[in-house]
Amino acid sequence: MYSLKKSLGQHFLKDENICRKIVNALEQEPLTHLLEVGPGGGALTKYLIQLPGVDFKAIEVDEEKVVFLKNTYPQLQDKIVHLSFLDATPPFTDEFTIVGNFPYNISTQILFKILEWKEQVPVVVGMFQKEVAQRVAAPAGNKVYGILSVLIQAFYDVKYLFDVHENCFMPPPKVKSGVIKLYRKKETALMRSERDFFTLVKTAFNQRRKTMRNATRALFDDTILVDDQFNKRAEQLTVNDFAALTFKMK
Template sequence: MVKPKKHLGQHFLKDQKIARKIVDALSSDNQGRPILEIGPGTGVLTQYLIELYGSSLVLIDIDSESIVYLKEHFPQLKDRIIEGDFLTKDLSARMGEKYSIIGNFPYNISSQIFFKILEEKDHVVEVVCMLQREVARRLVSPPGSKEYGILSVLLQAYYDMQYLFTVEASVFQPPPKVKSGVIRLKRNNVKHLSCDEVLFKKVVKQGFQNRRKTLRNALKPLNLSDQIKAMPILDKRAEMLTVQEFVELTNELAAGGGNSTI
């Protein structure tokens, strides 16, 4: 049996009903589309994914002990079990043009996983995942809430997001110290934002660096022009802005608001 490893943030789900519920949260239009499971561990989700997606399923896990276990218990997957780090692997050739992701994400790298998904946003059409409940709520939170942050804005720019349900700590081995949440991301119709997307990311990140400050103060490192400084929107804090307002602010900066040195 695979032993959960603390340094990998492993907490193995042991409730079969919840495992099935997570798998069923994938949209029905995924039939025929490649599915990537991140961190399958002992295969509690894998067993149900095989039933639905068969040869379309690919697994990736960084834990060599889990890889051995998975190959022994799911021999039908053969060469579709990848040992490696999702954060550093280039899976484009293996997964194809469009694919979906599912997994019980390790708490300690869940944010990094989402930044990688953003890099692959033109290929990743859907994500169903379980992660720390507070993080899950933060990602799907709307503008104006204290949880709304950098990843909330960046992900909601390209994905429609939904918090699905909460999972108690007692259904894991070992049980984590916090509850978990399951969320779903579905790619929206925005292929490209109507602004400089590199500058957009800088504006969002800088805006939330000092989230208690108004944007007029938080964005000082971007060398704002006097014209931009006078804009009423800069009286707000970053957490108050919608994705579209960040896009509009980015366009104003690009048109004559100054240059970023960060």
């Protein structure tokens, strides 16, 4: 079999009902190319490789799991990329869907990586620590709305699908989990540049208890900072608000 590596944040899904619910969420959208991130022991993989007409690949950093998966599912011989997802390049030239029970210790980095690939990734179905899943889906004004919420929601619509209990995993994590679905937006908010947008959002939330005026003073001329919008805190601004402000940056 295989061992569990705490250093890689491994908690393997064992609940077949949850696996089927994740696969069902995938099947609601057109599906031709599919990438599974972190297949681990193959709980999801065994369902994914049965999907008809789908070009499937997986990325797995743990060599032991790569060997196990190839031995257990011979059809995966040339379908597994042995690499950290964070170091990977897109495995398809066409658009592809991403699915995974994402390692919780790098889940935020995984989402930022997906943002880098957004032109090729129209749909993502992923399991995260519940706190992270809620943060991604949080609307403006919510106490957990932050950098991750704004940057993901600028390019994707987010749907929180369902909670997953700790006992659905082996070993059970100490936190609850949640599955979310990302749908790439057909139209995104107008912004001066993505670089400016990312800079503004990160600067605003890095001092989230301060008003926008105090938190982002270095990015705007004083004549702009008199606007009433700068009396608000970052969590009160929508994606569209941040995008519009990029045109007023220095």
